[in-house]
Amino acid sequence: MATGWAGDGAVQDQIDATVADAVKRARSRVPRGASLKRCEECGAAIPEARRKAVPGVRLCVACQSEHDKAEAAFSGYNRRGSKDSQLR
Template identity: 50%
Template sequence: MAVGWAGDDSVSQQIQHNIDDEISRVRRNLITGESAQFCDECGEDIPEARRNAIKGVRLCLHCQSSLEHAYQRSSLFNRRASKDSQLR
């Protein structure tokens, strides 16, 4: 049963919006093309095994891990603490 202004399916809609947002983010970040020999961030050599394993890799393992960690920290705030993200 819905309470207030929310519709009966508002929870399902919010879950679907979250899934759609995450799919869009992953598609935007897909890497294609030729792998770089040197990291775009720090300039260190990217090992050949990493270049062969991941098509279009642009960052070394350390820089990629730092980037993903920073993104994860910033994306968690809105999903858990903001009422706007829950009411969309």
């Protein structure tokens, strides 16, 4: 199959790299350590139930929701580009 300037297996290499980056990013966001009793951003109390449910929690529900929205705004992927543009 003709692939232009891309070498054999370049598409699969791109897919593998994308998946590896996503896994690395997800692992880096997993909370570690002891849960905080107060939110590190706003200082609000973090309920005991949340601290037990999410080990290593650092933010209250409201701040975590805002953090998640900001994180979703940056996906890091060129989802609209053609396959050729992603190989460059």
